[in-house]
Amino acid sequence: MNEALSFVQPTANSAWGTYLSQVDRVVPYLGPLARWVETLKRPKRALIVDVPIEMDNGSIAHFEGYRVQHNLSRGPGKGGIRFHPDVTLEEVMALSAWMTIKTAAVNLPFGGAKGGIRVDPKQLSMKELERVTRRFTSEIGLIIGPHTDIPAPDVNTNGQIMAWMMDTYSMNVGGTATGVVTGKPLHLGGSLGRVKATGRGVFVTGREGARRIGLDLRGARVAVQGFGNVGSVAAELLAEAGAKIGASQDHTGTVRNDKGLDLEKLVPLSRSEGVVGFKDCEVIDNEAFWDVPCDILIPAALEGQVTAERAARTTARLVLEGANGPTVPSADDILAERGVLVVPDVICNAGGVTVSYFEWVQDFSSFFWDEDEINVRLDRIMMNALNNIWDTADKHKITLRTATYAVACERILTARQERGLYP
Ligand code: NAD
Numbered sequence: 249m250n251e252a253l254s255f256v257q258p259t260a261n262s263a264w265g266t267y268l269s270q271v272d273r274v275v276p277y278l279g280p281l282a283r284w285v286e287t288l289k290r291p292k293r294a295l296i297v298d299v300p301i302e303m304d305n306g307s308i309a310h311f312e313g314y315r316v317q318h319n320l321s322r323g324p325g326k327g328g329i330r331f332h333p334d335v336t337l338e339e340v341m342a343l344s345a346w347m348t349i350k351t352a353a354v355n356l357p358f359g360g361a362k363g364g365i366r367v368d369p370k371q372l373s374m375k376e377l378e379r380v381t382r383r384f385t386s387e388i389g390l391i392i393g394p395h396t397d398i399p400a401p402d403v404n405t406n407g408q409i410m411a412w413m414m415d416t417y418s419m420n421v422g423g424t425a426t427g428v429v430t431g432k433p434l435h436l437g438g439s440l441g442r443v444k445a446t447g448r449g450v451f452v453t454g455r456e457g458a459r460r461i462g463l464d465l466r467g468a469r470v471a472v473q474g475f476g477n478v479g480s481v482a483a484e485l486l487a488e489a490g491a492k493i494g495a496s497q498d499h500t501g502t503v504r505n506d507k508g509l510d511l512e513k514l515v516p517l518s519r520s521e522g523v524v525g526f527k528d529c530e531v532i533d534n535e536a537f538w539d540v541p542c543d544i545l546i547p548a549a550l551e552g553q554v555t556a557e558r559a560a561r562t563t564a565r566l567v568l569e570g571a572n573g574p575t576v577p578s579a580d581d582i583l584a585e586r587g588v589l590v591v592p593d594v595i596c597n598a599g600g601v602t603v604s605y606f607e608w609v610q611d612f613s614s615f616f617w618d619e620d621e622i623n624v625r626l627d628r629i630m631m632n633a634l635n636n637i638w639d640t641a642d643k644h645k646i647t648l649r650t651a652t653y654a655v656a657c658e659r660i661l662t663a664r665q666e667r668g669l670y671p
Contacts, residue, residue, distance in 0.1 A: 255337065256290045261576070263342035263551040269577045274653035277644055281661040288348070288657065291341050293317045297387035299365060301379040311380060315363040315388040317397055318344035321663040324395055325361030326351055326601060328402030328431075329409070331380075332550075335364035339551070343402075346572050347601070350594045352656035354633045356605045361397050363388060369404050381409050385416040392417065394427035394611075400604050401431040401477070403550070407443070411436055427611040430604035439607035441622035442600075446570070447481020448623070449599020452630045454482070454544065454568040455489065457591045460638070463543055463565055466490030471542040471564070473497045474549025475518045478570040478597060480511075482546055487511050495532075495540040498549070500524040502537045538562055547574035554579045562588070569593035584647055592649035594656065595634055602629050 258265030268289060275282050299311040314337050317325040327347035330340075340362050348360025365384055369377055391397055401410060410432045417428045426437030434440065441448075458465055468491040472479045475498040483493045492508035500522030503509065514526050524531055532540075538558040545562055547553045548570030554562075559579035567583060567590045569575065575583070575590065583590050603626055610616050633655075641651035 255294070256341075259338060261552065262338050263573045264338045264345075266552070266573055266576055267342045267345045270649065270653060271657070273650050274657055277646070277650070277654040278657055278661065281658060281665065284661040284664050285657070287321075287664055288319065288345070288660065291316050291318045291344060292320055293391065294337060294341065295388060295391055296337060297384065299367075299380055299384045299387060301376060301383055303376055304373050311365050311367045311384075313363070313365040313384045313387060314340040315391060315397070315399075316340045316344040316361060317391065318360040318362075319348040319660060320359035320397075321660055321667060322352060323357040323359055325392075325397030326356070326358035326400070326604065327360055327362035328400045328600075329384075329405050329413075330362070330364035330402040331367050331369040331404040331409075332364065333366060333368040334550075335366045340364045342551070343572055346594055348660060349653060349656045350598045350601060352659040353594050353637065353652050354598045354602055354629055355659065356601065358398075358601070358605065361399075362402070363399055364402075377409070378412055381412045382416045385413045386420060389417055389420050392428060393421075394425055394608075398427065398604075398608060399429045400600070403476070406477075407431060407433045407438065410438075427608055430607040431600075432607070437607070437611045439603055439610055439622060440617070440619040441626065442603045442607055443477065444481045445603035445622075445626060446478045446597050446600030447483075448485060448626065449602065449630050450478065450482035450546065450548070450568050450570045450596055451485035451489075452599070452627050453591045453596050453634050454486070454546075454566065456631065456634055457566050457568070457589055458544070461565060461589050467492065468543040469494045469541060470544045470546065471495040471537065471540050472546045472548060472570075473537060473553060473574075474547065474571060475515075475523055476548070478600075479546060479548030480515045480518060482548065482568065482570055484511055484515065486544070491544065494542055495537055496523050497534060497537045498523045502532050502534050503529040504532050504536075504540055505529040506541075544568060547571050550574070552576055554583075556582055559583050559586075559588075564588060567591070569596045572597065580647070580649065590647065590649060591634075592647075592652055594652050595630075595637060595648070598633070599626055599630060602626055 344362035545564035
């Protein structure tokens with residue numbers, strides 16, 4: 249076979265390549281289960297779909313969409329849907345693989361999946377966005393379902409898009425299948441606490457990380473890249489705990505205020521216009537974001553943002569990976585050498601999928617919990633998982649990332665081994 253033609257081969261500097269090198273680092277800690285590790289290096293299934301829609305001006309546009317089920321050994325697929333002009337199959341493969349690791353790291357009964365459409369939703373009208381979403385849902389309807397694979401929001405997707413997905417799937421199967429997606433609006437089977445869950449998980453794991461390195465959150469300086477669902481909520485919770493958000497970057501640019509940005513005004517503005525419209529701050533060059541003095545750095549935008557060169561420059565003592573795959577492996581090594589604690593994506597941002605799991609359970613039982621119950625259970629699951637990972641890191645003297653992979657891969661590959669190979 250010509251290996252160069254295989255879709256599992258990573259291209260240079262890709263998220264999939266980052267993921268594969270993270271798996272390679274865990275192999276020495278897997279013992280006899282290492283025999284099964286190849287199963288993690290290739291997705292179980294990848295569906296590529298054409299999404300044609302009629303635009304408001306009468307023309308026909310085609311978009312490319314993907315749904316990848318990376319591993320289903322421990323349960324149905326779970327993972328978000330991303331709408332972004334840079335989405336590729338390879339990126340979705342990496343994101344689906346990180347979901348496999350994440351759901352196992354927090355011990356949820358799911359596998360890993362992810363989806364996306366190569367589209368800039370900001371260029372579409374609401375009607376066009378709805379048509380893209382519905383056609384895509386119909387196309388991937390071949391492989392999603394409440395017991396097989398359950399999508400959720402990711403970059404540029406939200407509760408409204410989940411409502412259209414749920415409705416489209418339901419129309420196609422006949423009935424109302426609320427459990428087919430999570431992150432839905434509350435009155436359509438959504439869960440209290442879901443919107444803020446990922447940011448809350450970043451905060452909970454970050455607070456524990458700060459405690460362990462003796463960093464007082466009161467007065468701690470924070471820089472946040474990506475001020476959407478994840479970044480802005482993590483920033484708000486850290487500010488409530490006494491931290492100062494000194495810099496924020498989104499797709500419109502970067503703002504800085506050494507006295508702390510006023511989040512009550514910045515957060516609503518960031519949702520409508522972006523952070524650069526904010527008055528009470530200095531607008532700085534995007535690259536200068538990485539030089540803003542900070543104690544805590546939160547990459548919460550896209551993959552590959554923390555490069556080796558930026559890792560060498562940051563003054564942060566703690567990096568909280570709100571985004572998936574924000575740190576490239578060479579940067580990881582530099583941060584470890586410099587004694588910077590990295591709480592890795594696969595545990596740091598697992599709060600979202602944890603409350604998605606609660607939403608799915610509530611949909612099946614048609615009995616809904618109050619927000620306190622959600623948050624108490626979320627905090628408990630996150631803290632138990634993190635403490636277990638920390639013990640593994642201490643035992644083997646490895647980074648939290650490799651320890652998270654060790655804990656997760658053991659669970660996934662044990663399930664793989666117990667199920668055996670079919671036929
Ligand atoms: P979002 O669409 O709500 O926000 C994304 C943010 O990133 C926006 O502020 C946007 O302006 C900014 N951004 C986009 N391109 C940028 C660029 N080139 N430079 C700087 N900023 C840029 O998305 P989200 O749900 O907050 O997701 C952010 C990250 O968190 C992604 O990596 C996603 O996979 C991850 N994540 C999300 C969830 C969730 O529940 N939403 C769960 C786990 C992980």
